[in-house]
Amino acid sequence: QAKDFIDNYFAVYSGVKKFFDENVRHAEESGYIKTIFDRRRKILAINSRNKMEKEGAIRVAKNSPIQGSAADIVKKAMIDVSQALKATGSKARLLLQVHDELIFECDDDEKSISDAIALIQDKMEHAVRLSVPLRVSIEHGKNWGEFH
Structure with a gap:
């Protein structure tokens, strides 16, 4: 079979x-x-x-x-996101990579969360240009256990 x-x-x-x-x-x-x-x-x-x-x-x-290409893409995305967070003055920061997931820490207010999500999603989805679009899903919560 x-x-x-x-x-x-x-x-x-x-x-x-x-x-x-x-x-x-x-x-x-x-x-x-x-x-x-x-x-x-x-x-x-x-x-x-x-x-x-x-x-x-x-x-x-x-x-x-x-x-290997997936690892290359996520590494490039991590660099791009990190640079963008610094450039915008965001207090959000990358804490951890777990396989193809990136874990961030962010201020607790809704504006900080929504701004960080928008920036992270944009940088990750545009880390490389492929013949098909890259898409990411983003979840958030007080701790990893709430959304994983």
Whole structure:
């Protein structure tokens, strides 16, 4: 059933399979894969004769451009947001990153919260220009447990 599900997925989304195949081919030829910001990750076992090593390297070649690019984008967004908060004199500040979430601390009044949310959303959604729009969801509360 799993094989059928995967086969059907790639039949419907053939561009995803093509993307994966191109990344694997590039890794086999060059020994590395790149993110959208051209950050490179070496994939030493991509041409291994050991089947287990080769399969693991193929998974890395498929996953790294996506996960690495997501990390690049969130890092750029963090820098952009931080600079914008300072430039506007906002007392909101970035406290923590948890995977793809950013946790901020902000004054308790509604204006401070709404101003910070608008700025954070704008900077995060415009951190990079892609062929599809970036969208973020923002939740707020007295503590992380209230909205997570």
